[in-house]
Amino acid sequence: MFCPRIIFIVLRIALILGLLFAYIRYTENRNLFRPSSEIEALPKEAGLDFEDIYFKTDHNVILNGWFIPFKDAKKTVIFCHGNAGNISHRIEKMKIMHMSGCNVFIFDYKGYGKSKGRPSEGGLYHDAESAYNYLLSKGIDKKILLATASLWAGLSRSIWLLNINYWV
Structure with a gap:
């Protein structure tokens, strides 16, 4: 059985990766096109x-x-x-x-x-x-x-x- 601490860590990592992906997609066109x-x-x-x-x-x-x-x-x-x-x-x-x-x-x-x-x-x-x-x-x-x-x-x-x- 998973302990709540491991679930919390996995959710935190998923949130950080999701925010990072959203930031990259948001700034992609601004950084790519000049x-x-x-x-x-x-x-x-x-x-x-x-x-x-x-x-x-x-x-x-x-x-x-x-x-x-x-x-x-x-x-x-x-x-x-x-x-x-x-x-x-x-x-x-x-x-x-x-x-x-x-x-x-x-x-x-x-x-x-x-x-x-x-x-x-x-x-x-x-x-x-x-x-x-x-x-x-x-x-x-x-x-x-x-x-x-x-x-x-x-x-x-x-x-x-x-x-x-x-x-x-």
């Missing part, structure tokens, strides 16, 4: 022509992105940036991708840059899928590559969810 709303630079400052794009997710949230066309491109790269900042902090990476002969489409997740909404892990998948669907709606259905950084390293299953041809 968005910036200030656009600090534009691709044209790096010599890149671009289109400032607004498109809707399947949840009707408006996202912002930049499409940097390459004349006679055979491939288009969707660039999913990391957990901090916004698209204006990735211009040098966009330039390198563009110099390789690809169209580049970079977008901000919900809550980043000029995109509306609040970031969440589940929202990242919807945002990436919406970016992919946007390209398809504009007739860009050739080879679409997915380039990821930082935050996306652990979210690679989105590649399969999107049915994207390749990833880099």
